[in-house]
Structure formats: structure tokens, C-alpha cells
Amino acid sequence: MTPTEKIWRNGTFIPWDEARIHVLSHVVSYASAVFEGIRCYRTPSGPAIFRLEEHVRRLLDSARICRMDAPYTPAELSAAIRELVRINRMEACYIRPIVLRGYGAVGVQPSNNPIEVYIACWEWGSYLGDGAAADGIDACVSSWNRMAPNTLPALAKSAANYMNSQLIKMEAVSNGYHEGIALDCSGLVSEGSGENLFVVRDGRILTPPLSCSLLDGITRNAVIELAKDLGIPIEEAAIPREMLYIADEVFLTGTAAEITPVRSVDHIRVGAGRRGPVTEKLQAEFLGIVTGSRPDVHGWLTRVT
Numbered sequence: 001m002t003p004t005e006k007i008w009r010n011g012t013f014i015p016w017d018e019a020r021i022h023v024l025s026h027v028v029s030y031a032s033a034v035f036e037g038i039r040c041y042r043t044p045s046g047p048a049i050f051r052l053e054e055h056v057r058r059l060l061d062s063a064r065i066c067r068m069d070a071p072y073t074p075a076e077l078s079a080a081i082r083e084l085v086r087i088n089r090m091e092a093c094y095i096r097p098i099v100l101r102g103y104g105a106v107g108v109q110p111s112n113n114p115i116e117v118y119i120a121c122w123e124w125g126s127y128l129g130d131g132a133a134a135d136g137i138d139a140c141v142s143s144w145n146r147m148a149p150n151t152l153p154a155l156a157k158s159a160a161n162y163m164n165s166q167l168i169k170m171e172a173v174s175n176g177y178h179e180g181i182a183l184d185c186s187g188l189v190s191e192g193s194g195e196n197l198f199v200v201r202d203g204r205i206l207t208p209p210l211s212c213s214l215l216d217g218i219t220r221n222a223v224i225e226l227a228k229d230l231g232i233p234i235e236e237a238a239i240p241r242e243m244l245y246i247a248d249e250v251f252l253t254g255t256a257a258e259i260t261p262v263r264s265v266d267h268i269r270v271g272a273g274r275r276g277p278v279t280e281k282l283q284a285e286f287l288g289i290v291t292g293s294r295p296d297v298h299g300w301l302t303r304v305t
């Protein structure tokens with residue numbers, strides 16, 4: 001990670017190196033934080049943030065689910081994010097707002113710990129490796145499930161959920177895969193450690209519904225809209241594990257991963273074992289819009305300047 005100049009903290013810009021917290025901050029022991037991941041793209045008319053409003057809304061929704069009162073309005077947070085990108089003179093970057101419980105009392109009960117908001121940005125290239133977008137990645141089905149309902153809130157992008165993601169990812173990587181795909185607690189396909197999942201079979205696209213313990217991904221939603229634009233049938237449907245082995249195409253979506261094809265699952269080739277035509281079409285639409293070479297018909301871009 002290459003540092004940028006400034007980080008936004010509770011309404012002011014501070015130098016990157018000063019964005020520190022005490023080791024006994026509540027968040028360190030108890031993972032009491034919610035966060036976002038947002039991309040800003042280089043376009044011919046200057047840097048533009050993808051679906052800023054939706055990301056800010058999800059951040060505040062995550063905070064609400066975790067009973068954290070973030071003391072900023074959506075408009076204030078959106079303005080801070082744009083200003084941060086401007087101040088750091090970034091053309092394209094990844095933006096990470098974090099709402100956390102800080103230093104105060106120790107113990108699970110967090111009401112005497114201040115809520116602090118940070119926003120950082122930096123340059124972040126390919127999430128799943130160079131060449132992943134064109135060549136696809138090798139994935140496995142994880143031995144770790146996504147969280148069961150009534151354990152941790154999957155719809156909240158909460159730091160606590162990411163120990164589950166880390167376990168999925170570390171297991172996958174240590175076994176030689178690029179990524180792990182988790183099943184939900186009933187054994188149905190849920191999502192990747194940091195991405196939503198889609199399968200293509202017989203010209204139809206399927207993706208698991210929110211009831212399968214997944215993050216309501218903003219890229220997922222964009223892909224659903226783009227498939228509709230392209231006239232490709234798409235639906236939310238429960239996906240049994242073995243569907244991954246007989247799918248024509250499988251791909252993952254996320255802010256960091258964008259749209260990444262999966263070329264094998266558990267060493268079983270997916271389709272022809274390379275990026276499929278539906279995935280490629282959706283990638284072209286998506287990248288065309290975010291980089292400004294195709295019209296932003298959905299109003300997904302917010303210019304920074």
C-alpha cells in the first residue's frame with residue numbers, strides 16, 4: 001500500500017501517519033467497526049466515484065445494525081469522501097471509510113467508547129492477481145461456512161464478519177487456490193471471502209438471494225442491472241454447491257475484485273476453463289461505464305471535481 005497525504009478523521013484532514021488509534025481502543029479487542037470499500041475511476045472528465053450514494057447508505061445501515069450512531073449525515077460523508085480524493089490528488093483509488101468504537105472503557109459493553117469516523121484512500125490495483133480479469137481464477141469451496149442467521153449480521157459490512165472471510169481466504173490460499181467460496185449454514189452457495197458470486201448456465205444468470213448470508217453487494221446490484229440492460233435473463237436463486245461444477249461460467253463481483261471469472265472450482269474446470277462470453281460482455285459494460293467510455297445511463301458516477 002502506498003500512503004497518500006491525508007486521511008479524514010472526524011471532520012478534519014490529518015497526515016496519513018497520524019491516523020493512529022490506542023491499542024486498547026474497543027475495536028481492537030472486539031472488532032467493533034463497520035466500513036466500506038469504494039472505487040474511484042479515472043475518466044476523461046476527471047476522477048469519478050462509483051455509486052458513492054449507495055456506499056454511504058450501506059455504511060450508515062451497517063452502523064445502525066451494530067447500534068453505532070455515526071454522527072454524520074450521508075451528505076457530509078459524501079462531501080468528505082470527494083474532498084479526500086481531491087486533496088490527495090488521486091485520479092483512481094480505493095476509498096475506505098471506517099466507523100469504529102474508540103478508546104474509553106474496556107469490556108464488551110461499548111457505551112463509554114467514542115464513535116470515530118476515518119476515511120482513507122490509496123491506489124489499489126487488481127484484487128485477485130494480475131491477469132485474473134482476463135484469465136480467471138482457481139477457487140475452492142471452503143470448509144468454513146458463512147455465518148448462520150442470528151449469529152453475525154451478514155448485511156452489515158462489519159469488521160467482525162471479516163474473521164470469517166480471513167479464514168476462508170487463508171485456507172484457500174494455503175491450499176493453492178486464489179479464492180474460497182463459502183456455503184451458507186444450510187449448505188447452499190453463499191459468496192466468496194470478499195465477493196458475491198454468479199453462475200451462468202444455459203444462457204441464464206443466477207446469484208444467491210440475500211437470505212443465503214451474503215453482503216448485499218453494490219457491484220452485484222450493478223451486474224443485475226447490466227444483465228437486464230443486455231437482455232440476459234438473471235434471477236436470484238438458491239444455488240447448490242454442485243451447480244458450480246456444471247455451470248457454463250462462474251464469476252465473482254466486488255468493488256475490489258470488480259468482475260472476475262472463475263475458471264475452476266475444486267480443480268473441476270468451469271465450462272471451457274477460461275473466461276466465458278457472458279462474463280466478458282458484463283465486464284466490458286461495467287468497465288466501459290466506470291471508465292467513462294460508455295454512457296453512464298444509470299447515473300452511477302459522481303465526479304470528484
Ligand code: PPE
Nearest residue numbers: 037193194195196215217218219254255256
Ligand atoms: N461479499 C463480501 C464478503 C465482501 O467483502 C464484498 C466486498 C462483497 C461481497 C462485494 O460487495 P461490493 O463491494 O459492494 O460489490 N469486499 C470489499 C473488501 C475486500 C477487502 O479485502 O477488504 C471490496 O471489494 O471492497
